[in-house]
Amino acid sequence: MKPSPRSHLYRLLLVLAVAGAGFVGLRQLAIPDSWDEEHWYRGDALDELAAQPSRFGGNASCEGSSCHEPPANHKANYDALSQGLHAGVACESCHGPLARHAADGEKLDHARLNVANELCLGCHQELIARPQNFPQFSETLLYHELLNVRETSPCRACHNPHEPA
């Protein structure tokens, strides 16, 4: 039998059809199931991102707790803090992330703290870019001069960080 005079066209059409089907198939595979056609993102991404655990618990983790009865009194420190000059400072500003400190009634991790005076100077060292009205350490302050307080002296010898004055 003689081949059809248009067989080259049929062959071309076949190749195009296979390529087209291949493209559509691959595209289908490449598009994630939860793709949002309207807003152009993978819908599942939202819940996946939201599942990231929190490391910082916020003051809610310390507030109202009855942990640590005296002498290591969590509650007394928290109450003092919320009334004093450091009222705006969160527990975790100095103690670091505490979301993992306690869970299910168990203590999981220590509340770490750097008690060296760098902790205090991190905020209170005199720096020109700091707001003028922000209390900044000075060796020439009257009391500091009288008591011979240097930048290296332990702040906590006189100041209580939970109730600073």
Add this chain to the structure above:
Amino acid sequence: MKQPETNGRRVFLSKLLGGGVAAAGALMGLRAPALAKVLEGPDEGFDPGEHDYVFVVDIQKCIGCGNCVRACGIENNVPEGQFRTWIERYVVTHEGVHVDSPEGGMNGFEAIDPALREQAINAFFVPKLCNHCAEAPCVQVCPVGATFTSPEGFVLVDPEHCIGCGYCIQACPYGVRFMNKERRVADKCTWCYHRIRRGQQPACVTVCPTGSRSFGDTRDENDPVAQILKDDQWDVLKPGMHTQCQVLYVGLPRVVV
């Protein structure tokens, strides 16, 4: 969901004490179990359509302590040497403006050079982070739709979908994006999306001791950020880019870029 226990002694102790501790905890009114749920669990009842979030930075309150930068790195596992948020120190003189940000301000700042201090006519700290632009250039250029605007108006990166081409990093006029050197995908501040959905504040806002950083919902009348909008005394970075930034700066000196 509870994190799997890895510490053998702790597992043993918890089994030994399990019942007793649980009972004691309940008696003492510990809030820890409820909290654990908040910190990792699902966020039922969160309706994305009902919020309009803004982040407010008050320049006059920042003391450059770096608490925010450290907290952000811990909260979001940001690789060492990379930053989702950072602090810049501006020192303005008649001769020019000096800006520095050693390690993103992570460990605070040293005193400036005494000669420079002599010349300084103004000095202040500027916290920086992603502006979550309503018209975000990064979203426009992403070829695969891995950078997108969430229904709540957050600009987010889908790390599973990102191909690491880096176009978005080039497109951001604020330089807040970077290639995460561990995950090899684009990374940046998410406004702590995971925390917001749980009703928490962003990590940096949580630890900022001076209230220089705040975050809130402008649809909520009682939210402090609503007052900032009423006062109408805020600026955005590079307004000429028309990106509709949602990080509002209060007291922003004009030299800041």
